[in-house]
Amino acid sequence: MFRYLSAAALAAAMVLPTLAQAEEPTDPNVNARHALMQLYAYNLGVLGGMAQARMDYDPELATEAATAIYHVSMAHADRMWPEGTEVGATADSRALPAIWENRAEFDAAAQALTASAESAMGSVGTDLASLQAALGGIGQNCSACHRTFRQPE
Amino acid sequence: MFRYLSAAALAAAMVLPTLAQAEEPTDPNVNARHALMQLYAYNLGVLGGMAQARMDYDPELATEAATAIYHVSMAHADRMWPEGTEVGATADSRALPAIWENRAEFDAAAQALTASAESAMGSVGTDLASLQAALGGIGQNCSACHRTFRQPE
Structure with a gap:
């Protein structure tokens, strides 16, 4: 049952291995998308x-x-996921080739996150139940995108 | 003369030592503010x-x-700079004690950045001269805040 979501587990899974040592320097676009994910997790x-x-x-x-x-999702940019930055092709990436094979679906997933965050902005301050419901919505978008487009650790 | 600003130098100075090795793990708030700065630089x-x-x-x-x-600046949060995270007190920090000694000025500097970025959103698409002027405005806010509140490397 996906109730008010294991947000702690979600946040933990999203936190990036910022101290990971790479042989080659990480692509600036990859660093930027990691920074984005880090701010989501925070x-x-x-x-x-x-x-x-x-x-x-x-x-x-x-x-x-x-x-x-919401604002972090609005800083999401197409150019953070350029071709050639999938897992194995560049340092520190767990991006699956599915991103480039089905870019429209990837973009739609990003937009769904923005929509759920925008909705949450207006509801999480109402009461705890509203927060739990809104977090469930955001969390489903995080999970759906990661399931399809990010390699498990 | 501060014309259209040495943006490359500025961006380079803002890029964070993400691969820096720390003896102790970095505070999550410090990581979050670094992620914010990284997205500015990007x-x-x-x-x-x-x-x-x-x-x-x-x-x-x-x-x-x-x-x-603009949106990254809207994700700036007071809690990213908690007490006890100044340079020397925690890993990977160059935050000067001035932040906590003059918090109102620090907050005003963050708001000035948001204002200049909001203005830039509407003008950088006009022509190159407009972009240069807008970037100068943003850059002055970056520099002013760093000069007062961040230890040079």
């Missing part, structure tokens, strides 16, 4: 912490975190 | 490349980059 950690009662519910902080997720 | 690189004719002027791409800078 803010999802707040929502997840509240959803799972590891943190007190704070409507203002929840709204700030959801708003940040 | 997009400033586009504007700087065009301003200095290392890239063709592309109004659509310029607008995308300025828009991303």
